[in-house]
Amino acid sequence: MCNVNESPGNVIYCNLYAWCVFLYGLNFKSMDKHSFFIALWVLCFIPVSLFSRSRVVNDTIFSKKLNTERTCSVYLPPSYGEVPGKKYPVLYLFHGMSQTNQDWVGRGHVQEVADRLIYSQEAREMIIVMPDAGGDIYKEIWNGFFNMPGWLYEDFFFEEFLPYVENKYHVIGDKENRAVAGLSMGGGGATGYGLWHADKFASVYAMSALMSIPEEGAARFDNPDSKLAILTRAVIERSCIKRVTDADAGTIQALKSVRWFVDCGDDDFLLDRNIEFFQAMRKAGIPCQFRVRDGGHDWEYWHSALYRCLPFVSGTFSK
Secondary structure, rough: OOOOOOOOOHHHHHHHHHHHHHHHOOOOOOOOOOHHHHHHHHHHOHHHHHHOEEEEEEEEHHHOOOEEEEEEEEEEEEOOOOOOOOEEEEEEEEOOOOHHHHHHHHHHHHHHHHHHHOOOOOOOOOOOEEOOEOOOOHHHHOOOOOOOOOOOOOHHHHHHHHHHHHHHHOOOOOOEEEEEEEOHHHHHHHHHHHOOOOOOOOOEEEEEEOOOOHHHHHHHOOOOOOHHHHHHHHHHHHHHHHHHHHHOOOHHHHHHOOOOEEEOOOOOOOHHHHHHHHHHHHHHHOOOOEEEEEOOOHHHHHHHHHHHHHHHHHHOOOO
């Protein structure tokens, strides 16, 4: 909180002071006015457009495929709407099992991360779309980014959601300027979208991804008709690892047109399957970056992964 009287001059001083703190991490309480005006002099050389504000908006679309409304959160970069006709690359960012689109906003702090990386020029301005793939599957509410009996989410995404988003917002809307990323179940969903729809995405960034489930996993459910059991069978049938190991020459060539990044913590229970996926990609001759970092299957890890994800996908967009 800026502790100054709210005269016009002091309000301007306060606001610029806050920008210094935000952009450069300066210590607000210990910074004297002399230091502040030195920082202000530095700010004079930063483009005015960087002082624009990003925003996150919520949107809703009715799906005929799912026979229900689906919501999404959309990050709009600082210059959005300021330049007539300007369009942006897009990142589709997926949540995990039993989460929603709001988790990336409230727990992953996507707006803060994107703003910092854009202001530091480590990432390009982009639109980030966070769709909602359901509710709490442990309470028998559908949740998943892929098709299952009774939940054709993948069809909804490509036939309804993607066209809706890219027509409504200022999205460039081609493969070279479209990326997909996600965490856990959503990381498996993002990887699957890249594997089965390589013509749609320039890059895929998978965080702690659910790449596959052992086949015996389907037998552990007392109720085989529960939504979690159905989801488990869908993941087994749509194994990201098997998609690569069974790929023919044409599929492998298509997958080489996508840039791949797999990011998983050394304490993550999904690490072994991520290693298997990377090994399959390597054996198939498909370039894939793979990082094992300190961490587990949690929001601390996924928040830090965003700082790697956004620069990576930025580098894959066409210039």
